[in-house]
Amino acid sequence: MDLTKNFFKDVLAKYERNDNFTNFSEITARLQINDIVGYTSFCQKETVCGDGSNVYNYCVLDEIPEDLIESLVEKKHPIIDVTGVSIYPKFRGGLVIYIVRLLSVKVVAKENKIVNPSKKLLNFPKNPVVQTFADTENTEVVGAVVYSSLENIGKPGKKTIKVRVVDKSLISESKDSINRRRSIENGDIQEVHVPKYNFGFVVVDEFGFELKFVAFNYEDLRIINSLELGYYYLLKMNNTKTRKKVTEFGYKTNLPFEIVLNANTVAFDSLPKSLIFPYPKIDLKFSSFVQIKASVTGTFNIIGTIVDVDQPSPFVTNEEKSKKSVISHIYLVDEYKQVIAVSLFGHKCFKFTDKDIRKPIAIRNLVVRATNNVFVSLSATSSTFFYNYPEASLEELKEVTDKFVLTDLEIPVLKKVETEDEVMQNLYSVQGISTEVRDNVAIMPKVIFGFFRIYQWGNFYSTSKADNVVGHIYAKCTIYDNTGVMEDVSVFTNKIAKFMGIPHTQLVALYKPHDSTDMHKLIDPAKDRLMFLKISIKCNTKNGRVYINKQIDDMRHPNMDLYNRIVSQTTEYMIMMNSHQEYE
16 A cells, blocks of 8 residues: 655645644545554654654654554554644654644554555755754853853843743734724724734743743733744843743743833843753642642642553543544552542543553643532643653652552542433423523532523633633523523533533634624524533532532534433323323
């Protein structure tokens, strides 16, 4: 079976020629998945794929059809047809690598021998961190300078710090700037528009401290455009103003503060070759499993020993487009026999196998998943990283956990998909919800299901109280069904975007405080459509008053067979009841 020749070489060259344009949605290829690299091997590889000429180490599967799962689990080297790729640079472990994300895949052969095993490993670019320091020595810089650390940057006085750029965000025009530009274009304001932007970047110093710089409504793009991912610089600042880090949004760094460029004067100079430093081990603060289990929100770093690994199971990420991925869990134990589940999604599910059981590992940036204010598990995100250090702590943990009998441990039981019986036992009409809420002032947390329609959307609001930070966006909406009764529930924009099959960022970009018109125009097509909703109901107490919160946890396209069955049963019941009343 022939594979597309020179695919990776051509697509990466195209990425460079198009001024780092990242999305090539129409490009197609036939590739082979040669290897799913495990995280506990701690190499810089991702999924290894081969074309007809080369092998590339840094591929990521954006979609995983159900018929691909077995092949990936058992490493059968499946052959796939790919439609669309996305390319982006990533700094990882001291190197800049280029991730090739395969956007849509179709299985051609589930099991195959490696096609042409003599294919060459493609390194692109050959030197991914080109010219990371100044060409010549700067004696003024190299001389008697006392170099500080990012940890001390907020203290009074001048600071000169050796740093390396490890993350850069995209540059986006700010909402205020967009609104002003539109007003000028509409003739409401007579002036020349000067665009302003939001962006951010992260640097690390030689001691392993990370610091994020952010800019809001910022005109000058010279700083962000001059900084290259992976490059070394001398950071110079004087009497720096810091602010408490906003952890609900953006890159998770290990310092508790960040720097707003709008409030500071910042200079980045080239770093002489003699001053470059090896990539440091990042200083991590670990949380106890007991503390984490008592939490319902938050981001944590953990250290634990793997004691069980789930098989990946499929779930639908976009029902309207039938886009599928997978979910799995690994289970870690601490020295006190506390076990926590870590949820993995997509290609991450294939990084751990039974061979990793009893291996200690450190994991950074895991987000709490909770249901009805009860801890469920930790969840990996795009900013989650896996480490094999600190070595001493991992070795100490292994000595303790090697003595544990795994069958004696209490492994959490996680529900993945509701069964039809569970749905039927908790199926409600809008009338049923209204009655439940009215008759139970101190209602116990519960999850209910139902076939409903959206009557109208309310205004959208942000959970964030911080200036210039959007946070999570939500609204009240009114639902109804065949009973003719209406009820208000709350819903977050990510649930709406998933149901409608639109990018979440597209919906959030339309958010304006006190004006939901643009958002309503985009999502109004979902009104009056039959949908299957999963709704959580719970009590919240504020200032001595009890409020009942009804929130949509999931919006799905309806299973029409189940819906028709329920309508039929309901109709038969109503006919029977009417006949009984007439008889009486």
